[in-house]
Amino acid sequence: MSGGAAPRPLLYTCAGSRGLRATWAAEEAGVAIDLALLPFPPRFEAPEYLEINPLGTVPLLVDGPDDTGARMTESCAIAHYLATRNGPSDLVIAPGEVDYAEYLDFTYHADATITFPQTVYMRFAIFEKDKGFAEAGEAYARWFEKRLVKVEERLREREYLCGGRFTVADICVGYALVLAGRVGLDDRVPQGLRDYRDRLTARDGYKRAVEREKAGPQALG
Template sequence: MSKDLVFYTNPMSRGRIARWMLEETGAPYETRILDYDGDMKAPDYLKLNPMGKVPTVVHGDTVVSECAAICAYLADAFPDAGLAPPTDRRGAYYRWLFFAAGPLEAATVNRAMGFEVPRERERTVGYGNFSRVMDALEMAVSGSDYIAGETFSAADVYVGSHVSWGLQFETIEDRAAFRAYRDRVTDRPAFRRAAERDDAAMPNTEG
């Protein structure tokens, strides 16, 4: 596809997930770094992302926000990169991609904020309780080398980012299966390129 690809981000954000995914596609893209208190709340950007946050990807006339959606979109937009299974074998791919965007994200954020779901209210929330989410995640990353089988996919970018950050910031439990999965999925040239580019874009706090 020859459409222009523009990536709105901040290196201190979930935009690092989208950057990794962009690097995996191998497609050329333009990066626009936004600051939190100014650019992200500017009227022109709010037309693209009414939430006033990053990342957002604009591909021609198509605007995509939310990291899981960006990963899924880019996998389909650049099929030659091989980042999505064939459509008739996407059960695990979709299942764990959106598990991470839903139950995992909610459970880890709530835990980090000091909120525990009362036992009698577990049926009310989408994830039940934190321990159940950790057990499901361990099952997901233990069944095969990658989240959707034996081949790396866009779902590994998203789930792998959550696992890597969770271990780093202690928002998920430190389990051997999580460490092994993190090491597998981040041992990739695209991951290293993305990290180097985001690290280089970090604000200089010296002086």
């Protein structure tokens, strides 16, 4: 049997994409991963990526042998997985802890309810803005704004979403708020949530994740 360290998890991503949730979680948890940066959108700009991930989406985490290892494509699930890969972590709320149900709920809420209208807005208002879809883009901007109410109410008397501490739920929701600032939706974000975002992005783990994505090697040549 050959010795040597096992390969590190490999994350295919695009800088600033939803994959930032995974990179951020790895940095916060101290889990060593390798990054493979793709041009955006990879299904068009790096079509060979479809041979690795037929969905053509990012992120994709590969951890272990191709035939038996983990292959994950959901950013919030990857963030949770990496946070617990090396054992129990304060980055997650465990069964039996206060706010366990809320932790699960806000982690899933981040992508399914908050990021979803953002991505549709981006399609209509940014990527296809010359095709006459401005009205649809505005509709999804309003949808995004209305879907922030649950997080806004939760944080009125809390610093973090669950368990009185920073968790993966904050990473997942926090990324959606970061994305809002990048795509022209910041005027839809209440000041309290902007302040929350500022607390999250001041963390060293977030800063390291952003720098890693900037400096990461390009994938697929």
